[in-house]
Amino acid sequence: MTARIIALLRFCYDFVVGDDWRVALGVVAALAVTYGISTTSIPAWWILPAAVAILLPVSLWRVTRL
Amino acid sequence: MGSGALFAAVFLACLVEAVEALTIVLAAGAGRDWRSAITGASTALAVLALIVAALGPALTAVPLGALRLVVGGLLLIFGLQWLRKAILRAGGLKARHDETAVYRTELAAAQAAPPGNRGIIADWYSFILSFKGVLLEGLEVAFIALTFGANQRNIPLAAAAAVAAVIIVTVTGVAVREPLARVPENTMKFAVGVMLTSFGVYWGAEGAGASWPGGDTALLVVVPAVALFALALVVALRLITSSLRASATAQAGRP
Numbered sequence: 641m642t643a644r645i646i647a648l649l650r651f652c653y654d655f656v657v658g659d660d661w662r663v664a665l666g667v668v669a670a671l672a673v674t675y676g677i678s679t680t681s682i683p684a685w686w687i688l689p690a691a692v693a694i695l696l697p698v699s700l701w702r703v704t705r706l
Numbered sequence: 707m708g709s710g711a712l713f714a715a716v717f718l719a720c721l722v723e724a725v726e727a728l729t730i731v732l733a734a735g736a737g738r739d740w741r742s743a744i745t746g747a748s749t750a751l752a753v754l755a756l757i758v759a760a761l762g763p764a765l766t767a768v769p770l771g772a773l774r775l776v777v778g779g780l781l782l783i784f785g786l787q788w789l790r791k792a793i794l795r796a797g798g799l800k801a802r803h804d805e806t807a808v809y810r811t812e813l814a815a816a817q818a819a820p821p822g823n824r825g826i827i828a829d830w831y832s833f834i835l836s837f838k839g840v841l842l843e844g845l846e847v848a849f850i851a852l853t854f855g856a857n858q859r860n861i862p863l864a865a866a867a868a869v870a871a872v873i874i875v876t877v878t879g880v881a882v883r884e885p886l887a888r889v890p891e892n893t894m895k896f897a898v899g900v901m902l903t904s905f906g907v908y909w910g911a912e913g914a915g916a917s918w919p920g921g922d923t924a925l926l927v928v929v930p931a932v933a934l935f936a937l938a939l940v941v942a943l944r945l946i947t948s949s950l951r952a953s954a955t956a957q958a959g960r961p
Binding site for chain 1: 775778779780782783784786787789790791793794797799845846903906907910911913914915916917918919924928931932935936939942943946947950
């Protein structure tokens with residue numbers, strides 16, 4: 641039973657997070673920053689595009705180093 | 707987002723996953739028992755339909771802001787995964803998805819497995835192989851259809867796009883009885899990655915409280931911008947891989 645629960649959790653993790661957990665963490669952090677800035681008078685729409693512009697090349701760069 | 711874009715995104719994503727699922731079902735059927743393989747695939751499709759039917763109404767009841775925050779974030783994570791793999795494949799750092807090779811591997815495994823029946827299922831291995839293949843490939847599509855559909859308050863259209871893709875792949879698969887290796891899967895995965903990432907960026911930012919300049923029309927800039935950025939990364943990766951190969955060749959040539 642425990643093994644099945646662990647397998648299910650592992651499947652959920654792989655399904656949502658995927659190969660690079662840093663990307664998922666970066667997206668969550670960028671959403672949090674967007675929310676924080678959106679409560680001020682500063683425009684916040686650019687944060688997620690900026691996050692993509694950083695996260696994707698960094699994730700790819702890590703693969704080229706392996 | 708227009709209905710056309712919703713339909714196209716779900717249809718493309720579903721088409722790619724359906725082609726992969728078809729390869730597994732074909733291997734299970736050709737290698738062991740067609741009836742059990744088709745029963746497994748049909749059972750998985752029924753489970754997926756149940757998931758969409760159960761979660762669809764529940765998702766549309768969630769306030770749009772909260773839905774876009776969660777769904778936007780998940781779509782963005784999904785989209786970046788798809789795009790990352792597609793860029794690595796296009797850049798030569800990951801093997802391209804080859805349905806013929808996958809089919810051969812699955813077929814060999816299916817033929818080597820011991821026979822066995824359970825209840826009304828004549829061949830349990832074929833049933834489980836097909837069921838798992840269709841369910842696992844389909845879960846991602848169900849998620850995409852549900853999230854895109856719920857965000858646009860049009861789950862029936864998203865479901866129709868998914869069903870249309872499944873029907874096209876099934877009919878083609880039954881007609882040719884071999885993996886659909888000619889489908890440009892890698893290009894389609896790249897396109898789906900661009901769409902998921904773009905809509906994830908757009909909805910995620912909106913859900914987190916940001917306002918896009920120009921409202922919905924911002925998507926007309928975001929989608930091509932993500933596509934161009936991804937293509938630029940492919941070019942950069944190809945340059946890196948070719949220079950790495952050149953230096954490896956030079957090192958190998960040294961005495």
